[in-house]
Amino acid sequence: MNAVLELASVTVRRGQATLLDSVDWMVEEDERWVILGPNGAGKTTLMQICSAQIHPTSGVAGILGEVVGTVDVFELRPRIGWTSAAVAERIPRHELVRDVVVSASYGVVGRWRERYDELDHERARDLLVEVGAGGLLDRTFGTLSEGERKRVQIARALMTDPELLILDEPAAGLDLGGREDLVATLSRLALDEYAPATILVSHHVEEIPPGFTHALMLREGRAVAAGPLPEVMTAEVLSETFGMRLALREEDGRYSARRRT
DSSP: OOEEEEEEEEEEEETTEEEEEEEEEEEETTOEEEEEOOTTSSHHHHHHHHTTSSOOSEEEEEETTEETTSSOHHHHGGGEEEEOHHHHHHSOTTSBHHHHHHGGGGTOSSOOSOOOOHHHHHHHHHHHHHTTOGGGTTSBGGGSOHHHHHHHHHHHHHTTOOSEEEEESTTTTOOHHHHHHHHHHHHHHHHOTTSOEEEEEESOGGGOOTTOOEEEEEETTEEEEEEEHHHHOSHHHHHHHHTSOEEEEEETTEEEEEEOO
16 A cells, blocks of 8 residues: 655744644555544644645655645645545635535635536536535525535545545534534445555544544644554553543444543
């Protein structure tokens, strides 16, 4: 297997603050990773590196065989599917769902004067069906529930057939039903052998979909542990990551955690 992501001593500083501190990490093309950590752990900064949105202050970030800082990021970014709250905020609320998805072909947010052929529109429709949002095709983005918006964003991220898929806290803001629906969708995607290498960012072990294979634990900008999910997802590692004594339970491929007294 080939590595789609290789980070070596990646550090990000902003003023006197160190957001990431010498992170080493590798993701192979058949792996599905979850990144866990408390607020301020550096998860979003790490995803900005992995999606070629920012450069590291020091260290080397290799993405899809290219080194950030030596490649045109505007050529690299279309090879990466990325969903985040920041991307969602840029989507015009009056935009039809079909256009929200198809416009990813040009790497733009909001239809302008670009043209798409029928194959593009067919792919957008197929992807919406795949993520359980086929009935939303002619709705406007602003009329969707939070859960529906999350599904549309995932379809958009898959539109360019990316080699790397990054999902930054996709379950944030969802109620219990919405979260469980999304977890089921992401599990189907993770178990698809043709799906791209995937990175899911979360605060909660309950949001880890079955089918995910690896975990990276972050705390204060540093990697606490990284590796296969069964090895890393332990009460001891989770407790160190979140800075409190935690009990961890696994049942039918799903995890839950609570504070231990």
